[in-house]
Amino acid sequence: MSSQEIAIEPKVNYLNCDYSIKSWLLTTDHKRIAWLYMMAITFFFTVGGIAATLMRLNLLEPQGLLVEPETYNKLFSIHGIIMVFFFLVPSIPAVMGNFFLPMMLGARDVAFPKLNLLSWYVFMTGGSLVLYAVIAGGVDTGWTFYTPLSTLYLNTHVMAAAGGVFIAGFSSILTGLNFVVTIHKMRAPGLTWFRLPLFVWAMYAASIIFIIGTPVVAISLFLIIVERLFHVGIFDPSLGGDPILFQHLFWFYSHPAVYVMILPSMGVVSELITTFSRKRIFGYHFVAFSSVAIAAIGFLVWGHHMFISGQSVYAGLVFSALSMAVAIPSAVKVFNWTATLYKGSISYEAPMLYALGFIGLFTIGGLTGLFLATTATDQHLHDTYFVIAHFHYIMVGGAVMGYLGGIHYWWPKMTGRLYPDGWARVAAIIVFVGFNLTFFPQFVLGYLGMPRRYAVYPAEFHTLNVISTAGASILGLGYVIPLIYLAWSIRYGPVAGPNPWKATGLEWKTSSPPPTHNFEETPIVTEEPYRYDLLAEEIHVA
């Protein structure tokens, strides 16, 4: 089927089949649920972003420009809790995974569509509880909820916030379960495991982490609530508990959660790099298995958050070695993406700019991770701005760049419309520049010793903080521009056609926007993914 041929849009698609509010709120269509998630996490991203903006403004002056330390502590707590649990963790899986995983498999929907809708409601219930905590006066535990501070010493809305995260965790578990079953049972005829797009492999790895890891963090947050309510000594030493135990439980999930945030982005980038260089991925098996390796080893490295916590030196040494091991599959991925570009036919639409930006920023984020996995340097850098810079290179430079790249890549499929590519490229470059200006100075701040979570700071750190805040204002602009042109494109954008990028995935083999059941007839897969070498025939026939 040639892409140019299908100029006629089918009359009925998943968007225009029913316009009622009820049809959205009670939908079991994975594509509509993806939109519900996208609306929700865009909202949460905005809330988290406003908190970040206020923090950066406050740090313009060493003594604090805007707010009291108490308020600043609430701002960074809200920023962290919302961005991690209500944006980054659900972002790509719940939006692009929901929308495209079934389509990439040639399926009509996920395995359990009603469970899928339920997971959104569970997510919104948790989110509402956290928003209540924010509005009712805030929470100042930090996103890490360290004990005994969180259980005994703070009088803010800790229980609402921890409860919200606890509830939202079940939405992750349900989504992970749904994806694993879908990938196992719903693949189109001929779609063997090694014919799966790498995005599907990444989703699989992320889903495993959802299922295994989320219950642990849910339980640890639940125990915080139990200790606060009933004074049962679990973490608080004055009640006979162990404060370090909480850190073990928390990081057992929260380190793998980092990979939940980055693996899906890696999956997206594998799709983008192949499409925009019109080449098969270099080392398919290595890229696929490196995702699984990252997910597996990711469960064994939690103790690198605790080198200086009072944990035994031997434990520190073991966790350091295991953390080093995670660097290997990550490096393998970067090398394979770079090799994929070799002798390609590379074009620079906005999604590709995001993908290349991802590789660059992820490389820096990954390499600086080695400084923190190395015990002796971590002993200096731990809990400083170096850590902040490092994980923002992974979480924002990696995960958010991947998310934006994916949104720009699949937007024509989701909406049937094209956005103005010029604006999109400008926004991608603004994001890249703004990001580096914001976070690179923080590596230096951390090396100099500036601690994280400081509302006020010594004057010698002033200049670098001003540069960082200046960068943040550019970064913020880069996030606002896409909101405008993407919204504009839904109504005014040119019609996209089924396959504007001439990509090979199954999701491009149906109309845009897709019909409710995705495919008019179930596709039969006869090839490995990314067979851009077969594109020649199609183009030449056209």
Place this chain on the structure above:
Amino acid sequence: MPHAFPIFPQEASTVAPAVDHLFYFLTAVSVFFASLIFLLIFYFAIKYRRRSKDELPPKNQVINNIPLEVTWTVIPMILVAVMYLWGAEIFVRNAMPPPNALEIFVIGKQWMWHIEHSNGKREINALHIPAGVPVKLTMTSQDVIHDFSVPAFRMKMDVVPDRYTTEWFEATQPGKYRLFCDQYCGMGHALMRGWVYVMSPQDYQRWLTSGVTGQTMAQQGEALYNQLGCVTCHGTGKGPPFVGLYGRPVKLSDGTTVIANDAYIRESILEPSAQIVNGYRAIMPTFKGQVSEEQILQLTAYIKSLASTESNTGAP
């Protein structure tokens, strides 16, 4: 006007240059690989740019190359192994204070640092130490977790309630260095900071003895020993004696042996029934809530002062 800003932190301890050399090695490796990736991407991006809309790359491309995959797996493996071992060597050294280290006690509480020297001299949010002498901090917290961080020494360690953590360093340069709490500890976290004053040993001695009219920590501990009634059992043979106890192995009633260190003594005061010395009955009441962390340190100092006494009577 913004303050002029440095790029490199001060190096003021014996371990600081070692950490910095490792840091430079890591930076060099990072810069090399980041540059390699960036240059390759830029080179490919320009050389293989799509020149017309329908242009396709040449056919029959290599998409798998096992020797290449092995190469770029093994080289990073070797490099991270070097980083690991290099870091581990320093980390282990950092975890082992020399036996002759000068011992100082730190109690963290929201939001200040209490510091007590062996001779009983106290200070708040300031730590005076001699240059060229290894210093060991024994630290605990009265409330939440704090972290005693001195960037110029490249050293930090969490300060945890209900247990002792230690860190040690040997300052090299007399001067004044920042002390931060690095573990978020609630509202005043950013204000929980102070200074470490490194002095010449002579100046330190002068500082240490000036203005001290009270007793040493051990003397205060001895007073407590009498005042709290410890003496009625531990001085009469009803309870295990303290002379020669500190640093020695203690045989417990369950057959195991522990070393009588700070943590053991602390637990024996707060939870006496947790570890019963072999041959004694579990009759001691807990002193939880009756003694402060500072008093426990003083009692420990007193017991420690009895360690070197020659008359090693009745110690298990």
